[in-house]
Amino acid sequence: MDAFLSALSMLTAVDALLAVVAGTLVGIIIGALPGLGSLLAITMALPLTFVLGQGASIALLLGIYCGSIYGGSLSAILINTPGTPQSAATVLDGFPMARRGDAGLALGWSTTASAFGGILATIILAVASPLLAKIGIRFGPVEYFALGLFALTCIVTVSRDNLVKGLLAGLLGLFVAVVGQDPVTGYLRYDFGVFDLSAGIGLVPFLVGLFALSEVFWRAAEKKDEIGPVIRSAFQLPGLAELRRRAMVLVKSSLIGTWIGTLPGVGAASASMVSYAEAKRSSPNNDKFGTGEPDGLIASEAANNAVSSGAMVPTLSLGVPGDPITAVMLGALVLQGVTPGPRLFLENQSLVLFIFMMLFVANICMFLGGMLMSPLFSRILRLPEPLLMACVVVLVATGTYSINANPFDLLVVLIAGIAGFLLRYNGFPLAPMVIGFVLSPMIEQSLRQGLILNQGSFIAFATSPIAAVLFALTALFLLWPVIRLVQRRLRPERRRRPSSDY
Amino acid sequence: MKITKSLSLAMTVALPALLASSLSLAEDFPVRPITEIVPYPAGGSTDLSGRAFAEALSDYFGVNVVADNRSGGGGSVGISALARARSDGYTIGVAPVGTIANQPHMHRTPYSAESFDYLCQFYYGSEVLVVKPDSPFSTLEEVIDYAKAHPGKLSFGTPGPGTLPHLDMLRLQQITGIELTHVPFAGDGPGLTALMGGHVDLYMALPNTVTDRNLDAVAIFSEEPMASLPGIKTVKAQGYDMTASVSGGLVAPKGLPSAIKQKLVEGCEQATKSEELKTVLGRVGFEARYLGPDEFRQLVEQTSEVNGRLIKEVIKKDGSR
CATH class of the missing domain: 3.40.190.10 (Periplasmic binding protein-like II)
Structure with missing residues (x-):
């Protein structure tokens, strides 16, 4: 009880509340600007934590973290460019919705789903953090490999128009990520003697080039006889009935996000992909995925925001950061004299409680901030297109350069942009390429670690219960169309029954 | 009138400053902010140590010392950026011994242990x-x-x-x-x-x-x-x-003017004594341990020799262990 009261008094301190509001708003803006992501936002704030007190520092960082992940969805929906890698899966249904004229509703859904995911994850975190940490560490290389493989089935989902081209794009993505140091031997691969390639292709330059810059090229190449999308409303929250109808996807995606957040090193980008793949498998509306289906948008956004709470589990209870962003947060905590780890929960309960409460507040701020700011952002769609596109180019270039001050990254942006344009021109979907790229390191490293640990035997991969379940889900997903076909053949009377699926 | 007045005021302030910076001599070093490259991402133990050290250097020199994260390639991206920087003392960097001594043996890097002027070792941790x-x-x-x-x-x-x-x-x-x-x-x-x-x-x-x-x-x-x-x-x-230990220190691109090097070495030694630095190092698992420029260089060279041989004999021959 004492711990609770002292946490509450930390929470109601003026500087902490101001910090969380400011952090969230700044986070949303930075997240929404393509190329500038959560990591940059939080690194920029790190020096501020030297001057702020403990409570305010933590509040600021949590606000930025939640805000920036949500912010990425704004540009994903409005200009077909994920503002942060975490929103890569949001583009798939978000942008088609906006193009259809439902930008306001899409923003409403992403705001609702993000806040819901974040809040549900926080509640779970507060209740079950130490337990989740225990389950999380049971994930070894074998289980990571199985998880990565399941997430990879996303490629099938997003290649609805042309599976062969989708698979090729996915393979290409897997391959591009192979450039650089071999994770096991340390040898260089495909560096062609160029030193800059030895560090591999960066996720941010690759992603913004592939999506944002190629979008600019695409629009420049398009004939200009169509007028931009008609926006029916700037921001529209989904109705209660709609919300109830999609509650299942919301809850499930939030749970997936929370759980993946607890696994160190997987991250929000992969989480939104796993969640998207699972929603596609189980949603009654799965035929419409990729054409502007709110379920797809919800799956991605609820999951990636749930990750930010989930990632606090290993960070706080094991002292191991879940992703690069929580690594910076861990650093900030250490500087404040807090040592995350198993002992934190015993020795500094009030601080742990404070962090949970602050996450809750940050998610509410994010919801309100989203309502306030997305109309502002949706106005950018009314900017003259040449101006908008020029702004995107400037942002992409400065944003990418600001991360590492490495001119080579700009070259990557340019090449990825041209490649993206050519791929789109030839009918290749871009999303599978990003999915392959994001998952490639995890799949490769865990596969090879698993093989090293099991003396080169694949059998161990099937004997782990967790991995076996994931493999089964993967197989089920891939065989689903076949199963459905067989079902229909066996029971032809079902065809006559009017179905709500279509 | 008002404009000309403020303009002339600006000129009187700015001109001497401009002159001073262009004519700055080694005795005046440092007259502008110093960039301290940290070859690992923000939040890690190298970064936090590097930032705390930058603070301590700022206090000593009276100019801003800004930590600049350039991560990637096991630290080799940041260290190469440092090796390519101008050796005027305004770009320095945190060099973990492993990055600077091992990486050039693992694969071709645009730097080697000889590409730097060594200033001091400031952190150390037993394995x-x-x-x-x-x-x-x-x-x-x-x-x-x-x-x-x-x-x-x-x-x-x-x-x-x-x-x-x-x-x-x-x-x-x-x-x-x-x-x-x-x-x-x-x-x-x-x-x-x-x-x-x-x-x-x-x-x-x-x-x-x-x-x-x-x-x-x-x-x-x-x-x-x-x-x-x-x-x-x-x-x-x-x-x-x-x-066996993990340690690191401050280095600069080779060819520093000797007067500037002397000042940096002096600053390095004083900064290592900072109480705030010791606190931060303690929290991330290190301790402050000073080695002078020559001792630090010898440590890197010795590590490079021993590990270079190991890398050639074991890793390059049989990548699996």
């Missing part, structure tokens, strides 16, 4: 051999006996191939004549989690891993046992002549 939870081992001897009876059965995790902990484990295997299986991870985060989950048996880590994460260790690789780790014997006390 500790940590075991997984519920491990049957409590001494190094037990690990060695088991490994001798079951070659290749025990596994150890590292933050990546060619890192200092990896090479030190290779040395340990050579010295004790045992054979272990190497499982590289993408950094200490995933690696230590795998250890806590029991997916690998051993891990070479910093002392604070034991105290903060409630893990057990079988040996510490320092000369003397550590007060914060009671009951954990040194490797030497357990009969093997070996020490």
Whole structure:
């Protein structure tokens, strides 16, 4: 009880509340600007934590973290460019919705789903953090490999128009990520003697080039006889009935996000992909995925925001950061004299409680901030297109350069942009390429670690219960169309029954 | 009128400043902010140590010393940026010994241990051999006996191939004549989690891993046992002549004017005495330990020689361990 009261008094301190509001708003803006992501936002704030007190520092960082992940969805929906890698899966249904004229509703859904995911994850975190940490560490290389493989089935989902081209794009993505140091031997691969390639292709330059810059090229190449999308409303929250109808996807995606957040090193980008793949498998509306289906948008956004709470589990209870962003947060905590780890929960309960409460507040701020700011952002769609596109180019270039001050990254942006344009021109979907790229390191490293640990035997991969379940889900997903076909053949009377699926 | 007045005021202020900066001599160093390249991402132990050191240098020199993260390639991206920078003293960098001594042997890098002027070592941490939870081992001897009876059965995790902990484990295997299986991870985060989950048996880590994460260790690789780790014997006390540590310091691109180098060396030594630095280093598992420019250079050169040989003999011959 004492711990609770002292946490509450930390929470109601003026500087902490101001910090969380400011952090969230700044986070949303930075997240929404393509190329500038959560990591940059939080690194920029790190020096501020030297001057702020403990409570305010933590509040600021949590606000930025939640805000920036949500912010990425704004540009994903409005200009077909994920503002942060975490929103890569949001583009798939978000942008088609906006193009259809439902930008306001899409923003409403992403705001609702993000806040819901974040809040549900926080509640779970507060209740079950130490337990989740225990389950999380049971994930070894074998289980990571199985998880990565399941997430990879996303490629099938997003290649609805042309599976062969989708698979090729996915393979290409897997391959591009192979450039650089071999994770096991340390040898260089495909560096062609160029030193800059030895560090591999960066996720941010690759992603913004592939999506944002190629979008600019695409629009420049398009004939200009169509007028931009008609926006029916700037921001529209989904109705209660709609919300109830999609509650299942919301809850499930939030749970997936929370759980993946607890696994160190997987991250929000992969989480939104796993969640998207699972929603596609189980949603009654799965035929419409990729054409502007709110379920797809919800799956991605609820999951990636749930990750930010989930990632606090290993960070706080094991002292191991879940992703690069929580690594910076861990650093900030250490500087404040807090040592995350198993002992934190015993020795500094009030601080742990404070962090949970602050996450809750940050998610509410994010919801309100989203309502306030997305109309502002949706106005950018009314900017003259040449101006908008020029702004995107400037942002992409400065944003990418600001991360590492490495001119080579700009070259990557340019090449990825041209490649993206050519791929789109030839009918290749871009999303599978990003999915392959994001998952490639995890799949490769865990596969090879698993093989090293099991003396080169694949059998161990099937004997782990967790991995076996994931493999089964993967197989089920891939065989689903076949199963459905067989079902229909066996029971032809079902065809006559009017179905709500279509 | 108003405009001309403020303009002339600006001129009187700005002109001397401009002149001063263009004519600045070594005696005036430093007259503008110094960039301190940190070759690892924000939030890690190298970054936090580097930032605290930048603060301490700022206090000493009276100009801003700005930490600038340039991560990638196991630290080699940031270190190459540093090697290519102008050697005027305004770009310096934090150089972990492993990055600067090992990476050039692993693959072609645009720098080698000879590309730098060494200023000082400021942080140091003994390595500790940590075991997984519920491990049957409590001494190094037990690990060695088991490994001798079951070659290749025990596994150890590292933050990546060619890192200092990896090479030190290779040395340990050579010295004790045992054979272990190497499982590289993408950094200490995933690696230590795998250890806590029991997916690998051993891990070479910093002392604070034991105290903060409630893990057990079988040996510490320092000369003397550590007060914060009671009951954990040194490797030497357990009969093997070996020490291992992770350390790093401040370097600049080669060719600094000697007067500027002298000032930086002086600042480096004073900054290492900062109480704030000591606190931060303690929190991330290091301690402040000063080595002068020549001693630090010798340490890097010696590490480069020993590890270069190991990399050629073991890693390049058989990539799997």
